[in-house]
Amino acid sequence: MANEGSLSISGVDVQQGIAMTGGTVKLYLEVLSLFRKDAEDRLPLLQTVPEADALPAYITQVHALKSASASLGAAEISKEAARLEAAGKAGDAAFIQENLCGFTERLSELIKNIDTALEMNKAAGGQAGANDSADALPLLRELVTALKSENDSDIDRILDILNEKSLDAKTREILDTISEQVLMSEFDKAIETIGVINDI
16 A cells, blocks of 8 residues: 555645545545546546537536545646636636646646556555455445435445455445445445445
């Protein structure tokens, strides 16, 4: 597992990001992974300057990137997204036309840099350790209860415990999906996904 000192991402204040995402490198790496996937999904929607009728969707995309990149410690990307969001709200097509291309290039670069950091962490043994997948099942049942009652603090607590465990690749992949669904408040989908783990 990477430690705070060994984790370095160009354009990102890693220490600030760790502090803003729960205070541990492990949690920060999970947030980085979620951000990378989310930003990759949003990139195609930002490749062209939006027409007037597409402005609301565009504003939503840059707003999400502004907030998420700020929590990672990627202050410059966050500031650029904030300026593009303000331009969208003001209907300033000229500003968007002038700045959107550069923003998407820098966002692509950030995604690549995060990807490299995650791969290096994996190579350094971030996924090593004994397999605790069997121990995860009681916690998953507890998680279903918390999801049904939409108890945010219990959901976060159980996910933190699960993420500390060394799980097999399949269970880890499904847990990442659950974390992403919880992040998007898709609790019903998360419950369905847990059903898949119980069938493993």
